[in-house]
Amino acid sequence: MAQEYVVIGLGHFGRSVARRLAALGQSVLVIDRDPQSIQEIADQVAAAVNGDSTDERTLRELGVDSMSCAVVTIGANALEASILTVALLHQLGVPRIIARAVNDLHARVLRSVGAHEVLNPEAEMGQRLATHLVQPSIRDQMTLGDAILAEVEIPAQFAGKNLRDLDIRKRFEVSVMAIKRGNQVLANPTAEEVFQTGDILVVLGTQNAVRNLSRRV
Structure with a gap:
């Protein structure tokens, strides 16, 4: 409505x-x-x-x-x-x-x-640009209270492995909300979903946790 x-x-x-x-x-x-x-x-x-x-x-x-x-x-x-x-x-x-x-x-x-x-659109755009310049693997991000929702390119070593193998939540303290694959968006991916080269992760976590994940790229 x-x-x-x-x-x-x-x-x-x-x-x-x-x-x-x-x-x-x-x-x-x-x-x-x-x-x-x-x-x-x-x-x-x-x-x-x-x-x-x-x-x-x-x-x-x-x-x-x-x-x-x-x-x-x-x-x-x-x-x-x-x-x-x-x-x-x-x-x-x-x-x-x-x-x-x-x-x-x-x-x-x-x-x-x-x-x-x-x-403050101008300040937010400036922050996004600065983040992208320093951490180009982070495509986009949105602040949600103390956490951020971010799009992160998968590290090359993730390709061919699934969420269960990588145990991303435990290792990086982020939750994978979706996987962007070309024109597709796979929401709430299962533990058996195998990552492909070029996938983009939509993750939720603290700024430090997302930063640590992006450094693996």
Whole structure:
């Protein structure tokens, strides 16, 4: 069943979020102060409104208080608007508020006024790039609390062996969640699944554990 989302702020990140949600079949309302940005995306979402998200009356008239989730992606040139918008969404009782931050201080303020989740896309992309430069065998990663979910190229010596032979959980203290093999994804592989050259492991573990595994490549 489709949920109702409001995306506030149509920079590159906001447009990307709105378009992807709509492509996934969700009902998306977008709000931005720039008429041109609204015009460019209007035919791709359920509703696009040129308005001021720091105005409580505007948010109420648009029915934002009944939305399943609000995503605030207002850019660095309008930090006050970003904070005020999150505070208003919190007062309106929106059950899930996700906000984009530009630095750690901004993130702390956003959380203090009601954001449930705070993202810093630029910092996260920088961290991923740095990790890839130092540990190229780690294709991608996502932080999950104290653990990370990462894609790691299999070491050459793993090819032809299975999970039972390698005992990866015990040796490296990571859980193998899936194996990516070409265009296939083998979720929850069995202990008898034999690794092939070029396989990519999707593993869950601490940063140190994943790093130790990647060093075997």
